[in-house]
Amino acid sequence: MAKRIPVILLLLFLAATGCDTEEPGTTPLILLRTGNEFTADGSAVAPGGTLRFGISVSGGGGAITNLVVRRISDGVSVTESDRGMYISYGGLDTTLTYTRGYGQTERWIFSVMNSYRDTASVSMTVLKGAGSAWGEINYHPSVRIGLQDNSSLPHFVDLHSGSAWNAAGVSGHEADVDMAAFWYITSGNSSPTLTCPAYSSALTYYPLFSSWSVRNQTMFDYYTSDNDLVTEAMFDEAVNDSLLVNAYRPGSVSGLSKYAYTGKVVPFRTANGKYGLIKVIRADEVATGEMEIAIRIQK
Amino acid sequence: MKPSRLILSAILLIVFSAGVSAQGIITGRVTCSRDGQPLRDVAVILDGIRGATTGTGGTFIIEQVPAGSHTLEARILGYKSQSRIVEVTGSGTVNISFALEEEFIDAGEVIITANRGASRIADVPARVTLLGPAAIASRPAATVDEMLASVPGLNVSRSFGIFSHKSSVTMRGLSGNEQARVLVMIDGVPVNKSDGGSVNWNLLDPAMVERIEVVKGPASSMYGSNAMGGTINIITRKPEEALSGKVTAGYGTYNTFFARISLGQNFTQGRNLVSPENQNPGQNLSLAKDIQPGQNHSPAENPAPGQNLLPGVDPGKSQGRGFYYLLNGLYRQSDGYITQSEFDQAANPFIVASDMQEYTASLKTGYNIRRGEFIETDFIAYNDRRGTGELVYQPHGNTTDHDTYQFRARYSVERDRLTADVSLFWLKEDYKKVNEYMKDDYTWYNVLSERVDAGILSSVRWKPGSRHTLTAGTDLKTGSVDAADVYLTSTDIVYNRGKMLSAGFYLQEAFALIPDRLNITAGLRYDLSMFRDGAFYIDTPSAETVFMRNIEDRDMDNVTWGALSPKLAINYTPSPELRLYASAGRGFRPSVLDDLCRSGRIRGGFKLANPDAGPEYLTNLEAGGDIMIAGRLRASLSAYYSTGKDFLYYVNTGDSIDMGYGLRPILVRTNIPLVEITGAEAELSYPVNSSIYLGASIGYSYSVISGYKPLDAADPIDLTGNHLTDVPSATASFSARWNNRFVNAGLVARYQGTMWANDQNIFDEVIGSNRYPAYVTIDMRLSRVFLGKISADLGVQNILDTKFYDSKGAVCPGRFITLELGYIF
Secondary structure, three states: OOOOHHHHHHHHHHHHHOOOOOOOOOOOEEEEEOOOOOOOOOOEEOOOOEEEEEEEEEOOOOOEEEEEEEEEEOOEEEEEEEEEEEEOOOOEEEEEEEEOOOOOEEEEEEEEEEOOOOEEEEEEEEEEOOOOOOOOEEEEEEEEEEOOOOOOOOOEEEOOOOEEEOOOOOOOOHHHOOEEEEEEEEOOEEEEEEEOOOOHHHHHOOHHHHHOOOOOOOEEEHHHHHOOOOOHHHHHHOOOOHHHHHHOOHHHEEOEEOOOOOOOEEEEEOOOOOEEEEEEEEEOOOOOOEEEEEEEEEO | OOHHHHHHHHHHHHHHHHHHHOOEEEEEEEEEOOOOOEOOOOEEEEOOOEEEEOOOOOEEEEEEEOOEEEEEEEEOOOEOOEEEEEEEOOOOEEEEEEEEOEOOOOOOOEEOOOOOOOEEHHHOOOOEEEEOHHHHHOOOOOOOHHHHOOOOOEEEEOOOHHHOOOOEEEEOOOOOOOHHHOEEEEOOEEOOOOOOOOOOOOOOOHHHEEEEEEEEOOOHHHHOOOOOOEEEEEEEOOOOOOOEEEEEEEEEOOOEEEEEEEEEEEOOOOOOOOOOOOOOHHHOOOOOOOOOOOOOOOOOOOOOOOOOOOOOOOOOOOOOOEEEEEEEEEEEEEEEEOOOOHHHHHHOOOEOOEEEEEEEEEEEEEEEEEOOEEEEEEEEEEEEEEEOOEOOOOOOOOEEEEEEEEEEEEEEEEEOOEEEEEEEEEEEEEEEEEEEEEOOOEEEEEEEEEEEEEEEEEEEEEOOOOOEEEEEEEEEEEEEEEEEEEEOOOOOEEEEEEEEEEEEEEEEEEEEEEOOOEEEEEEEEEEEEEEEEEEEEEEOOOOOOHHHHHHOEOOOOOEEEEEEEEEEEEEEEEEOOEEEEEEEEEEEEOOOHHHHHOOEEEOOEEEEOOOOOOOEEEEEEEEEEEEEEOOOEEEEEEEEEEEEEEEEEEEEEEEEEEOOOOEEEEEEEEEEEEEEEEEEEEEEEEEOOOOEEEEEEEEEEEEEEEEOOOOOOOOOOOOOOOEOOOOOOEEEEEEEEEEOOOOEEEEEEEEEOOEEOOOOOOOEOOOOEOEEOOEEEEEEEEEEEEOOOEEEEEEEEOOOOOOOEOOOOOEOOOOEEEEEEEEEO
């Protein structure tokens, strides 16, 4: 019997290594919520007007992993948002806010995918309303913040109000913080950089973010900034939110905006859907330095 | 019946009975004359026609010995043979003892890799390193590649020990990240995958390895592509006894647990008899034993007594008729450790320990048809899952997973002056890499890749006379990759696929101009490599991959390359103490499928598929020699100069691409005009006595780009004069082995010099220098078998707890201790 034990062990070993299972896929479900607070299918909204979409998603047995929002304006398709996520329980209920563009008709398509790559979509059409509804903006002409090793200036900025706090004073305002700045060398280049609390690498310079229960994600349009598509003069002349909305290119955005040198203008969109522009008045290129910015943001 | 016939029958019966009853028995024991320790596996031959081999206690028995005077000879490699005249009377038992005197020789070491057949190392005009059972048993290696770390001129790149999901072994100034330039074989069949040229060094349990043969320098004249820089052949064990096995379990650092099982049986007739018919010492019948303390009398570095590596014998050859099998299994798991730098840990809240879990099982079966003729099959199944240190949502986080199956069949026959060998192989690897990370949002995608390599290898050796050995053969191989990056958090699926077919024909003549003194070897091989069915394309791209849309190519051009790989070498042995050699050869390698047909993100930029990349060539001039001093100290020196033409290298195209977070440079693997490599290796080996062995080595290489032409005239970067990356400037090692009656002890100390970190040889932000720093490691192993049944094995890797880092600043495991206990049956 003793001589058989190794054989039995080996057979058990081979059996244990030979098993694998695969779960079947299922189809997710996506619905547009209705009600007075949401834009209705077929309604007319003037350019610049606010669109609010209520989305309810269930994964259909798999985790919800992707939500895509596309706007087809007069036949031109733009992906407004393409977000990865992992929601394995409870589904997703969210309200999305956008601004009506100039097109005669806008068809909005909302697509969802689950962890089995099964997809579902829903769409609605928004007609063009009369007149213009471009909104008012707030202007903060000078906000001075410290880079990561600057101990005299505040670091954490509320782009809506233009307020800024340092580490000692930010307690209670974490949910208001949209932006911070740091300086580093990347790919051999000196880079004053804008970031937001939700961007994972920001923890390198501001470890405090890891303890915040709310970490806002602000998306910066690096393409427009890198290519100077919005000049300082255009920033200075903006009187409503038209430039703020139309300058923002959702296909080239990140929670990190490198090379925010003096004179750059960076379009952004905050976590609550407000569009804005940051003009870099002055950016030091040293970790103990500071950055002075001007902000225009939708009211 | 007539009375006369009855009388005659009675007389014959009496005479015959007398003859039968006159058979006696010879028993005895063979020991080492120096310390009296018993010697195992000594061939004790009666009258040169039959005999026995000694067992564990050094004892032997030969029955049915006719009465009279007989000659009894005891012989084993590493000891001087002894003969005795034995008088057997009647049916009695005669007891004879031998005390053999050690003989410090190494000329009898035999390898099969250099010439695709058995050759004495002393006759091979190249620098060869042979790691035999004794050397392997003394190395505290958790993986097969780690056994090679102290071989001069070799560069083992395994950043995280057993937690590394990939590793590479290169040699002689070639980049440490390019496994494709060194051919790796298991039992003579290649295991470099056509996809990336890489080798799954985790595939094989180190306990399965009997010996490793390393032949440095181009071997394309025999093996074609991949052998451009050299060859490594891993020879696995065969069963030696009627029934034997071993079960072990071990525990180590980072909560590492492992268990092994081995079971083998050999039914070969005459397995323990030595006669002219069965005397072929290449039967490999003594290779699975555990080395007993004090029993491992191995004067030379590599062959252990009983290793059956006598001159002119292919270790794969068999003797009597019979079936054999050997089963092996390994399970290993570990909680692992955090590999990432403190900088990365601060930046990423999702970092976790890089853990691992793996299984490997193998079955070797064979049938010895007759002396010199056998058929053998091998099947290996391997599965692993290794965490790469980041977990966001998936159950195991970022992982790599290999499901690998390898099958090999070999038929070999030896008749008179002719030896023929045919091998079939099939290697399938299903590779899965789970990638998940949180940046702006959550990204999750799986890399799924099916890689298949198969082929038929054949060789024929013919010795028409005492001076000539002709070797010829053909190799037919096919390799393919069918891969996809399947995104789960966006709609993208990125496909790449391709095939590489190759056919090689070779001929080599080894001519003894002056027998046993001056040999000339000339070889030529022609290879045809065909790239087919290449494709790279994307389905339903999102912002994650849409930037690759303009480089899609669903129908890449088929390309065929041909290459001649010649070799000319001379080997001169003016005296038994001195050997000199010189060689000139050229190797070649076509690009790997991954570079031909896959585009994707790489560190520092974006890699563009280049289906137009041509083969690269390496021309090597080499000279060296060995000298034996005072009968024991062997000194070896080799120097080489290589030029790499059309060298495949990552080059900046001058363009950039936005991969979703700003512009990044586009790199492409392409042929650069000229690379020069100069190097030298020196070794000392000193067997103090049969129990103590000392060895030391030093290697130096200087690899520089001599000719560079930017792909884009606007590209300001000129790499001319820059050093190749990932090549240690110098290596050194010291090894010691001491086998005494209490324990077998082995120690290896290794120094690895600085390596350039990037192509431009400029400051690297992660490393904090333009070069990886030098470091020293010391490894140790202690083992012992108690009561012939219980084995204990203590391994300590990196005793000094030296920290060394990879290109991402990730750190090695540091000191790693394992204790393994086993039961032998």
